Amino acid sequence: LINLASQPRRKKKKSRLQDNHIDSNLGTATSQMMDVETGLSEKALGKRKASDNQDFIDAILPQDAMDQTEDGHVSLAVDQHTMVPMDIDTMPLRAPSEAYVPPPTRRGRERRFPKRYDDFLPCTSTRIPHMPPPPPPPPPAEAPRTPTPPPLRPPSPTIGTFTTNVNEFGMYRVYPTLPSREVEENEELANICDGPGFPTSLPTNLQWEKVSGLSKQPTASMVPSSEELCGSEGVFGPFLNVTIFRLFRWFYTGSNMKSVAEIDRLIHEVIDQPEFDRSHVKGFSTKRILANIDRYLAAASPFSPRYGWKVSQISIPMNCEGVTHGNENDCPKLTVPNVHHRSLVDAIKSALTDESARQFHYTPFKQFWKPSDNAPAEPRQFHYTPFKQFWKPSDNAPAERVITDLFNSDAFYDEHIKLIKRPLTVEEANQPRIETAIAAMMMWSDSTHLANFGNASLWPIYLYFGNLSKYTRAKPTSCAAHHVAYIPSLPADLQTQYMKAFADTTASKDTISHLKRELMQAVWLALLDAEFMHAYEHGIVIKCVDGITRRIFPRFFTYSADYPEKVLLATIKYLAKCPCPTCTTQKKYIPALGTHVDDQRRSHRRQDTAEHQFDIRAARRSIYVLGKGPKSKFVDDILDKDSSTPVVNAFSERLHQHGFNHYNMLVPDLLHEFELGVWKAVFTHLVRILYSKGDNSVQILNERFRDTPSFGETIRHFGRNAAAMTKMPAREFEDLLQCIIPVIENLLPQRHNTIVLNMLFIMSTWHGLAKLRLHTESTLAALKENTRRLGSILREFLKVVCPEYNTKDLPSEEAARARRIANDLKKGKAVGLGQRQSKKTARTGARTQQEDASTAQPSDKTIKTLNLFTYKLHALGHYTDAIWQFGTTDNFSTQTGELEHKKVKSAYSRTNKGASFEKQIAIHHQRESFIRRFGESLARRFSPWSSTSPDTATPSTVSADTSSQAAPHLSTTSNIIPSILSFPSTTAPQYPNESVQPLLFSPQDHYHLPV
Structure with a gap:
């Protein structure tokens, strides 16, 4: 730039080679291409390029730093050995120049500049991570006044509207409370730089040796010392050395099948590495290393949940028709052993201390948008706090709401406001005020087959956090899923236990269905334990990975499952009179989809009221005390009005007192x-x-x-x-x-x-x-x-x-029906070609039915019609209401859970396929998570070029200006970018019915910031 500044303003005609050299320095190669196409003379080119050079110099150099000599040269007003730092970020933006319009052709045809030559201009609010933020502007002068004594504790947060400045894309955010940080997608240099050799997307699984420069030619400053690379007490912990760590990382990543690609990975990632040493694998034993990992996980490891998985035993009360008891507790219990689950609190702590938590957003906000030619990229960070987005099509048009994710939906935003307004508990009142945030829990569960042959299956429950971007959650490689439980099946000795309890009486089909419903709720009662309920009411004080201590409140938002599982979770009957788990619309009115009357019926949402719970208790008393059947007329008369079942819902029992309606979390699929x-x-x-x-x-x-x-x-x-x-x-x-x-x-x-x-x-x-x-x-x-x-x-x-x-019937449907008939005949059931038959018809013999099934003609096909x-x-x-409440459908689609099934199937292939494969799958999942986090830790430790700012949070400093109209600005070590906030906003259009409130307290006194 200094060499360019010393160039004269006006020069004579240069050669084409010199022009190309200047163009390469100034980045105007595209303009040169257009000049050649339009046929401009070299003299015109020289004049325009000289003007462009001067405009470029004027844009990047301050006016007081340049002096013009008599001969027209421009010199810098600095010493010969002094470099003047240029604060580019704080410079005022110059109005964009008019777009260059090429002259028409000889025939008068209009020339258009090719779109591929349009440069993408980054947002001015983009923060380059490795550069310090610009200093805050000096506060305006203010008359001296009597200093206000500092309060004993920070005041309660004021709920209002805090608006950010509008960027080039017309996007801005509106926060209900002052955020402690604002996470953007441009956290890496690769996102804000462009070049032919740069990656097109961020890598999902960085390898520590590659980011640290240990690929082919390591330098002495980059290579870990021999004490770090070797020894069980060194950096590699249970892996003994770097070679064994790479070997196990190769084993737990990629495909389980031996293939050409896997052999290449083994060669490139393990053997063909500069640190590979044959002595590292001398006396190697896989079982010994795995035992070391398990012992390492059992200790206080910084990479794993402190307590890990648990194995519990669940007891379910059994009923029998005609058998009475004094109360439900006196009934015999069905014991279900080996229920593998994790503590939800431990899963939350593990997520908040994981590397992905560095991308959390802590404060909800609304976002507005003025459309432009280039749409902004969606954030890929973890949001601790929800927000709302809006779109403003023009300056005069009203702002329009934009929904993309859970953290800018109504449910998250309203829950955050509700949490801020709640009265403080005694525990919180006796402690310093810290930031309050929500851990948005999104649940997935679905049964899956683990093998192509056999009946091995698993019923996992996955926990995702809605604070994280949906694009990150949707990728299995991001490891965003937390396995919290594997729902067991009813024990194989069910009938044996039942006959021992009820004098050789076997359990009926209705009783077995009732026990399956009870088992689902019993598993969730084990997950919603006393520790979780204390965290739900009082929060969990966690020092997050960014160094700030927060009080995290877990909240359930969505539960994604298919319809049979929704029926179990909502404790309703399958395809009964009222089949919907969220409203009470009757089945006979379903074809009226889209009518005004249908919308009115949908407005009658299911509510977990005290009257409903009273009906459930009355129905259960008739079953366990009076000896009625689960589907008896006595029970149906109580619960048939909304197709409920006599099962106490676990979410209702634990969370009803806190105002949680479990029906609302069952989202469409x-x-x-x-x-x-x-x-x-x-x-x-x-x-x-x-x-x-x-x-x-x-x-x-x-x-x-x-x-x-x-x-x-x-x-x-x-x-x-x-x-x-x-x-x-x-x-x-x-x-x-x-x-x-x-x-x-x-x-x-x-x-x-x-x-x-x-x-x-x-x-x-x-x-x-x-x-x-x-x-x-x-x-x-x-x-x-x-x-x-x-x-x-x-x-x-x-x-x-x-x-x-x-x-x-289609040919495939006819063949499937014939297979069902054959299977029923093997089980001793009497069936016809199109419908079930009575027991009297079955006495004619199975042989006749087999002949009829084998000789069925096309005329015997069942008449089919479209069922609405x-x-x-x-x-x-x-769907419309669900999107308003919880974000777009890709947030809670069951496809995310289906993709996670690949991991449990992969882990199953590493087990011995025995009776305890659930425990082995849990162990393999824990080991895989440990190896992934271990590699991320090594990547941070040995990385010589970290483009991110330090993670340790330091107390913020506040300017002397405490005026309510002044924008708060923090020190350069704070986690928030102060220049984006304005209170009230003078540039951003306001959404209707939203009032902007001034900042009534300084950021240092704000509850979001450490004090």
Whole structure:
């Protein structure tokens, strides 16, 4: 820059080589390309480039640092050996110059600058991590006044509106309380720099030897000492040395199958390393190293939960029809051993002290947006505090709300306000005020098969934290899931225990179903123990990974599961009179989807009231005390009005007194309810219609799908027979929906073709809106309107099109029905070809039924029609409200939990496949997490170029200005960027009904900051 500053303002015509040299220094290669294209003369180029050079110098150098000599040269007003520091971040922004418009061609055609040459300008609020923040502006002069004596303790936080400045993209945030820090996505230099050799995305699993420079040619300053690399007491702890650590990291990462890629990883990551030494593996024993890891985890390790997994025994009361007892406690107990689970408090502590916690956000905020050509990137950090986002289409238009994640949804934001307004407990009153934050707990659970053959299965419960960005949570490599429990099945000796308790009486089918419901709630009662309840009410004081001590309150927000598991969690009957776990809409009204009356019925939400709990206790008393059956008329008369079951909900028993309604956390599931639900049913019935025509329509449909080109990894190539739907996952059904309109066109008569195409277009539109990753008020209104249209077109399709075709079972459905009949015959059940038969019919013998099943003709197929009386169709009307409450659907999709199943299946392959495989899976998961965190610790310890700022929090300093209109600014060692806050905001437009309150206390006295 100094050399450029010494250049004269006006120069004679340079050679093309000199011009190229100057252009490379100034970064104007793109302008030169356009000049060549437009055919400008070299003289014009020289004049314009000289002007550009001067404009560039004026922009980066202060005016008082330049002197112009008589000959036109510009010199710096500094000493010869002195470099003047330039505070670029605090310079006033210059108005952007007008875009260069190339002259028209000879024929008058307008020339346009190619979009690929447009530079992406980073946001001015971007903080370069390795550079110190700019000093705060000096406070305005103020008349002397009597100093205010310091308070004994910081005052309570004021809930108002604290607005940040608007950036180039029109984005700004509105906080309800002063945040202790603001986490941005630009925490690494790779995010704010660009170059041909730079990575396009941040690596998810950094290797410590690579980030520390220990790849091929390590330097003496970068290589750990021999004392650190070797010895059990050194840096590698239970791994003894660096070679064994790399070997075990290779073992617990990647694929379990031996492949070419895994051999390459073994060579490059273990053997072909400068520290590899054959003496490191002399006398090596895998069992001994694993035992060292387990002992290391059992001790007070900084990388693992302090107590780890627990093995408990659960007891469930058993009932028998006709057997009475004095009370429920006198009933015989069914013992369920070997229930593997973790303490939820330990899982929360582990998450907050993990490396991912360095990305937490602590204060909720609303975000507004003015649209621009370049949309800002979504944050990838962990949010400790929720916020709300808004979109402002123009200066005069009202601000529009934007929803992207759980931490800017209504549920998180409102819970944060509720937590701030609550009265302090005695424990909090006797301690210094510290920042209060929420650990947003998002639960997933689903049963999965662990092997292709056999009946080995696992029913895990996963814990995610909604403070973390959904893009991080969705990646299995981010290790954002915390395994907290493995739900067991009923013991194999159930009937033996039951007969011993009730004089050789076996348990009925209804009794076994009741015990399954009791088992689910018993597992959650074990998780919601006394330690967790104390943390729920009083919080957990944790020194987080960023060095700040906070009081963390765990709160449940969502529980993602498929419908059979939702029924267990909501303690309602399966597809009964009121099948929905969140509202009391009756099954007979489900086809009225999208109507005004349907919206009114949905407004009757399920509530965990005292009257409902009284009915549950009355029903249980009739079962355990009076000897009634779980499905007896006496019990149904009490609970049938809302299809409840006589089971005490664990969340109701523990959290009802704190105002928690467990029905609200059961969120919709787009994967099972639409892609594998409504859409699959509609597509299946369309194939039935094509089969009923009797021509080659099905073959044409399959041929058109095969001819559909793929689109990267988004739309994959369809198989040979798409209409058969053989072993088709949910993503392929999604691809079918996106491509079916041109495929099925004109395969039906014109009067039906129009209705079918309209239906498919509306379904595609609804699916696209429901899967948006960023929602605004406009898109949510469009989703609600398309829900109304979807219900209307489905009813029209069922009324107009379906009666015209005699649709029956598909070949695959017919084969599946024959297999069910054969399996029932093996079990001694008497069944017919289309329906169950009575015991009297079964006496005719199984041989006749086998002959009938084997000789069944196509005319014996069951008549099929499109069924609209399903919960999955009813659930589509709840998506708009769920997005408002908990964020977009990819936040709580069961697809996230399905991806985590890969880890437990991988761990199962490392077990001995014995009866205790659950314990072994838990141990392998703990070891894998330990190795990952151990590697992250090594990466921080040996990294010679850390681009992030120090993590240790230091007390902040405050300027002398305490005016309510002055923006607070902290010292350079504070965790908050003071220049972004303004109280009140003078640049950001306000959202309606939001009042901006001035800062009534200094940041040092604020409860968010350490004092």
